[in-house]
Amino acid sequence: MPLQQGSARVRQRTVLLVGIAVLLAALVLAVVLASLLTHGRHEVSPKMLKWKDRGTTKNLQEVILGRCYNYITAQHPELGDKDCLKIWESLKDAFIYKNPCNITPEDYQPLMELASHPIPCNKSLFWSKTGDLVHRYTKSNQNFLTLEDTLLGYMADRVSWCGDPSAPGINYESCPKRNECESNPGSVFWKMASKMFAEAACGVVQVMLNGSVEAGAFRSSSIFGSIEIFNLDPDKVTEVHIWLMQNIGGPQSESCSGQSIQRLISILEERNFRIICEDNYRPVQLLQCVHNPDHTDCRLCTNSS
Amino acid sequence: KWKGEGTTQNLESIVIGRCYDYIRIVNPAVGEKNCSQIWEAFKNAFINKDPCSILPKDYELFINLTLHTIPPNKSLFWENNQLLVNSFAARGRRYMSVGDTLFGFVGDFLNWCGQADSPGLDYESCPTMTECENNAVDSFWRMASITYAQHSSGVIQVLLNGSAEGGAYPQPGFFADYEIPNLQKDKISQIVIWVVDDIEGPDADSCGTNSVKTLETRLKTLGFDVTCTDNYKSVMFLLCLD
Secondary structure, three states: OHHHHHHHHHHHHHHHHHHHHHHHHHHHHHHHHHHHHHHHHHHHHHHOOOOOEEOOOOOHHHHHHHHHHHHHHHHOHHHOOOOHHHHHHHHHHHHOOOOOOOOOHHHHHHHHHHHOOOOOOOOEEEEEOOHHHHHHHHHHOOOOEOHHHOHHHHHHOOOOOOEOOOOOOEOOOEEOOOOOOOOOHHHHHHHHHHHHHHHHOOEEEEEEEEOOOOOOOOOOOOHHHHHHHHHOOOOOEEEEEEEEEOOOOOOOOOOOOOHHHHHHHHHHHHOOOEEEEEEOOHHHHHHHHOOOOOOOOOOOOOOOO | OOOEEOOOOOHHHHHHHHHHHHHHHHOHHHOOOOHHHHHHHHHHOOOEOOOOOOOHHHHHHHHHHHOOOOOOOOEEEEEOOHHHHHHHHOOOOOOEOHHHOHHHHOOOOOOOOOEEOEOOOOOOEEOOOOOOOOOHHHHHHHHHHHHHHHOOOEEEEEEEEOOOOOOOOOOOOHHHHHHHHHOOHHHEEEEEEEEEOOOOOOOOOOOOOHHHHHHHHHHHHOOOOEEEEEOOHHHHHHHHHO
16 A cells, blocks of 8 residues: 555656646747747837937838929929939938938938039028928019928928938937937938028028027027028129018017127128118018908008008 | 820829828828828729720729818818919918818829820820810819818808909809819808909909809808908918019
8 A cells, every 4th residue: 555655646746747847848938939039020129229309201202202203393394304213312321221320411412412403593592480481481482492492402391310220220210309419310411401502592692580589580500690601602692681570469579780680791791792681571571461460560562662 | 196284294203202291291180091002093093094084983982092081160262363372271271272181282283194095194195174074183173172072161261363354253163063062061150252352453353243242142042151251351461472
């Protein structure tokens, strides 16, 4: 009897041990399989750098290509020889797989060359802190062109992009803000495009500034104040017309006689440009009046000078 | 072969690009749309067919795929003043004209047609309205107008040109033939008409006279609450710009 009990207990223990071993093996196998299966799925996102601004616009390629063709086909047929596919490829090559804090002007050189085009004289319209108003104006008056009305600016307006060293090379989650790093794809692009836009200007140029901003209508830190005015070519540009626009109903923070405007005028005069400054340039003010028709500043055109 | 301009070059890239531009940037509130599918539906409405046999309902699938809500009180109908309307609507921020909807946005200012027994687009020439009514582009805009009217609600605005030859309210016209018949009475609270003359243009038509009177009467008979204003100030300022 004692012998039988002994062997039964040994058999029980063996079964138990085998059971545990099988369970352990299954567990290990499951863990290994799980890590193998999920490894691929997690590979993309966690390795990408994380930034504070919105990521690359989804369907960037389709948007850029569509805008390029729209511009050269439907709007400016004289640019019909532009190759939109090449232009898209050169934009992509400028930032894909690169660390988005290491972008240089050289990265954008091929794109700038492919997409730039001449600007007719007397039509260049610069702007600072008047984005909404200036573009409403150029949409209704095709006599003036802002950077965003040129092919380069038209394609890139309100779009964002940046790369990352990890696959797939484009970061759709986030992109660096200017205060995270200055040499980011967006900032470098707009600085270069602005410089070229200024260099291409000839004849009389216009600039729309905001006279209702507390910090001053003209600021040296803006793209206009730091890049554009210094890249106007005195051999091509004769005159600068400043349109100083205040919000209907104020505040009237600054006018043509204001401090920052005087500073701007002296910088420009030093470079031998003639300056004319106009407070609340009437044609643009009319546009503002569309949404404030009953204001005393908004008399209909038949009455005004 | 035909008297009109041919299909716009790179039509496919433009249409698909505009579709993504709209859903990603212009009006992301409309949500996710399949732009490749939308292009296919658009194309299939008119390719491989006699270019004079295209009907509005051929665009039905395209409309179904691009349809989205039009916010109440934002609809802006118009006749003979497209550029003015574009300025006034401010790309959908103030008002949403048919050109500010996804279905209108992708087709605006473009031209297209196909050919019988061939899957290709005709880049050489396309039929004009006078050559045949049922051409690809006109049927597109008829379908877009019908849809736009059916989905408009609240206070709707109508901008008419008081200096237009033939009257501010043209008959036949898109508004008269495709939009008014499709306005949904139970969804519309009021119809506001603005008759605006060109600056230094003739004051050929105004509220209560001629074609505008015809329009007001027609809408009132249909049971709508109608108001009419001449030379609505806001719009006048835009005209002063030119």
